[in-house]
Amino acid sequence: MNLFSQQRRRGWLCTVTAAALMLGGMGVARGDVLGEAVDVLKFLFRPAKKKPGVIDAAAANVGAGFVNQYTPLLTKLMMAELHFAHKVCELDGQQLALLQKVGKAKVAVMAKTYENQQNQHQSSEWPDAREALTDAFQEQIDALLPAEAAARYRSEVAARRQAKKDAAREMMVVLIDRKLSLTPDQYEHAGGVINEKWDPGWARNMQMFLYDQYAPLPDANVLSPVLTERQRTTWESRTNHGRISFGWERDLGLSSPWGEVGDLEVDIPAAAEEKPEGDSEEILQEPPEENPEPKAQDAVEDAEEEK
Amino acid sequence: MRIQCVAPQPGSHSRRRVRDATTPAAMRAGSRTLGIGTILMAGLFSMGRLATALDVVVVNQNMIQITEQQLVQWVFQTQQTVPAARKHAENSLNIQVDFVALIGTLTDEQRAKLELAGRGDVHRFFEDFNKLLKATPLGQMPQQQWQEVWQKMQPLQVRYMNGLHGQKSLFRKTIPSTLSEDQLHAFQVIETERNRRRYLATVKATLATIEGKIPLTARQREQVIALVMEKTKPPRAWGQGYYRYHVVLYQMSTIEDDLKPVFRDDEWKLMTKILQQGQMVKHMLRQQGGIEFE
Numbered sequence: 378m379n380l381f382s383q384q385r386r387r388g389w390l391c392t393v394t395a396a397a398l399m400l401g402g403m404g405v406a407r408g409d410v411l412g413e414a415v416d417v418l419k420f421l422f423r424p425a426k427k428k429p430g431v432i433d434a435a436a437a438n439v440g441a442g443f444v445n446q447y448t449p450l451l452t453k454l455m456m457a458e459l460h461f462a463h464k465v466c467e468l469d470g471q472q473l474a475l476l477q478k479v480g481k482a483k484v485a486v487m488a489k490t491y492e493n494q495q496n497q498h499q500s501s502e503w504p505d506a507r508e509a510l511t512d513a514f515q516e517q518i519d520a521l522l523p524a525e526a527a528a529r530y531r532s533e534v535a536a537r538r539q540a541k542k543d544a545a546r547e548m549m550v551v552l553i554d555r556k557l558s559l560t561p562d563q564y565e566h567a568g569g570v571i572n573e574k575w576d577p578g579w580a581r582n583m584q585m586f587l588y589d590q591y592a593p594l595p596d597a598n599v600l601s602p603v604l605t606e607r608q609r610t611t612w613e614s615r616t617n618h619g620r621i622s623f624g625w626e627r628d629l630g631l632s633s634p635w636g637e638v639g640d641l642e643v644d645i646p647a648a649a650e651e652k653p654e655g656d657s658e659e660i661l662q663e664p665p666e667e668n669p670e671p672k673a674q675d676a677v678e679d680a681e682e683e684k
Numbered sequence: 685m686r687i688q689c690v691a692p693q694p695g696s697h698s699r700r701r702v703r704d705a706t707t708p709a710a711m712r713a714g715s716r717t718l719g720i721g722t723i724l725m726a727g728l729f730s731m732g733r734l735a736t737a738l739d740v741v742v743v744n745q746n747m748i749q750i751t752e753q754q755l756v757q758w759v760f761q762t763q764q765t766v767p768a769a770r771k772h773a774e775n776s777l778n779i780q781v782d783f784v785a786l787i788g789t790l791t792d793e794q795r796a797k798l799e800l801a802g803r804g805d806v807h808r809f810f811e812d813f814n815k816l817l818k819a820t821p822l823g824q825m826p827q828q829q830w831q832e833v834w835q836k837m838q839p840l841q842v843r844y845m846n847g848l849h850g851q852k853s854l855f856r857k858t859i860p861s862t863l864s865e866d867q868l869h870a871f872q873v874i875e876t877e878r879n880r881r882r883y884l885a886t887v888k889a890t891l892a893t894i895e896g897k898i899p900l901t902a903r904q905r906e907q908v909i910a911l912v913m914e915k916t917k918p919p920r921a922w923g924q925g926y927y928r929y930h931v932v933l934y935q936m937s938t939i940e941d942d943l944k945p946v947f948r949d950d951e952w953k954l955m956t957k958i959l960q961q962g963q964m965v966k967h968m969l970r971q972q973g974g975i976e977f978e
Contacts, residue, residue, distance in 0.1 A: 457897065457898070457899060458899065460899070460950075461899040464901065464948070465901060532902075533901055533902060536901075536902040536905075537895065537899060537900070537902075537905075540888065540891075540892060540895075540902075540905055541892045541895070543888065544885070544888035544889040544891070544892040545889070545892075547881075547884070547885035547888060547889070548885050548886070548888075548889045550885070551881075551882050551885045551886070554878070554881075554882070555847070556776070557779055558779045558780055558782065558783035560783075560786055561874070561877065561878075564878075564881065583889045583890075583892050583893045583929075584893070586889055586925075586928070587925045587926050587928055587929065588925055588926070589762075589845070589925050590761050590762050605782070607775060607778055607779060607782065608779060610775060611772065611775040611776060611779060614763070614768065614771070614772050614775070615762045629896065631896065633893075633896065633897055633958070634893065634929070635933070635958055635961040636961065638897060638954050638957040638958050639953065639954050639957060640897070640954075641897070641898065641950060641951065641954065642950070
């Protein structure tokens with residue numbers, strides 16, 4: 378079955394590659410067409426799915442019950458993301474309970490990670506717990522839900538990350554424009570130049586853009602293709618005050634810059650919470666399936682067998 | 685009893701952790717007055733206390749050591765000396781004139797007139813600064829006295845950081861009388877578009893911050909952005925940086941009825957609390973932040 382599936386995947390690879398080459402030959406293989414081809418390849422060759430409820434080794438090592446000073450805020454973050462997953466995928470009670478359990482295990486891992494970072498006085502940026510949670514939810518949703526719902530969640534999470542990146546990039550251009558009065562062409566061009574040199578840390582916290590002298594901004598060398606000599610001279614004369622850090626709570630959006638506004642919660646039916654698909658001990662001990670077939674792949678094969 | 689000041693060095697990349705004055709603990713108290721006070725503190729913090737809070741190390745209670753160099757750095761922030769700050773202001777003026785010249789038909793005479801007005805703004809600012817500097821006692825002083833000194837210096841810092849050629853400057857006031865009707869119209873079109881882009885970016889950044897608490901779907905995000913851009917207007921002047929997102933919150937609070945259907949009930953409960961922040965700082969936005977709404 379596995380060999381058969383692999384052959385099928387190779388078949389898809391050949392088909393998609395051939396299609397992309399043909400389109401390229403016709404002069405229409407623009408970036409978006411190739412991008413779609415790459416997406417298809419990524420989908421076909423994505424890592425094997427986990428069985429629903431299986432938690433990764435890191436979570437198993439830490440233990441789902443691990444609690445420290447980071448747990449309460451990380452739990453709020455997890456609930457906000459669970460709320461989001463529910464909004465996008467319309468999860469039933471059992472699915473919610475299962476995701477919550479996986480989320481709690483991930484919270485434990487992140488709480489332990491943050492504790493280690495703190496103990497080792499690591500000044501590097503702490504891992505993004507929001508990303509870790511959405512990745513963990515994605516794995517579960519892939520296993521639990523139809524391919525269409527899983528794709529919707531993936532697309533929504535990606536859109537949110539992209540929106541944050543876009544917002545950060547546009548704020549950077551605004552700050553440059555405030556100082557250098559960019560022409561409309563320069564305005565567009567500056568955004569492109571920043572995109573090329575993108576550093577994910579730039580979008581970590583939008584509050585950075587409230588402080589002109591601490592906001593992450595490209596230096597004159599990066600902007601030089603965009604600027605006039607006069608603008609370049611002015612930009613070079615700025616003093617770089619370094620980066621500003623608001624702490625991990627703010628970076629994750631857990632602590633609102635506008636004070637305490639409450640948190641999103643999800644109502645999980647008591648019955649589902651009591652008995653999800655496997656209790657927590659089973660979840661922690663169950664090893665991941667060796668090479669399960671992706672659900673979407675199964676559907677394709679079933680359809681072809683029916684033919 | 686001394687305060688030691690550590691000036692930021694040009695090109696330094698030190699990382700600093702800043703505690704914002706809008707603390708959750710303060711807000712949790714639920715007091716509207718306290719909330720406003722906290723936000724006011726945050727504003728003051730951003731307008732200059734940021735530098736002092738970061739750079740001043742108290743080594744002795746009640747007394748503070750002030751040098752001219754420190755005052756210069758506190759006022760000019762991104763510039764280390766008065767000549768450098770002046771040069772920077774003159775360069776900024778030239779860039780502003782270049783921006784007006786985007787209309788494509790600026791004559792030498794018109795350009796000279798605008799430059800003259802702009803140089804007047806620069807001159808007036810540095811005259812005010814030098815006057816104040818001369819009148820300011822330096823050396824050791826009690827903290828209370830330093831607070832009084834800073835209260836006089838801080839408006840200058842705000843003026844410089846906002847740019848010397850903003851809406852109320854001589855330069856800006858000279859534009860209508862210098863350009864012809866057609867030129868002025870062309871300039872206003874360019875500037876309106878520039879302000880719209882700035883507003884759009886700030887709306888997106890505000891929303892990205894809100895999404896830390898209330899993650900939105902792509903559709904919700906698009907709807908909110910479209911509603912804010914369609915039903916509210918960008919401010920004429922933006923003022924100090926700290927309030928940029930408050931401006932958007934305030935504008936969003938004026939179209940609550942339009943926004944409400946975009947959110948789920950539990951999301952809207954949080955949103956109303958967030959939008960209240962915009963309403964609470966409305967007057968301060970005008971007074972402290974130098975922000976002007978249409």
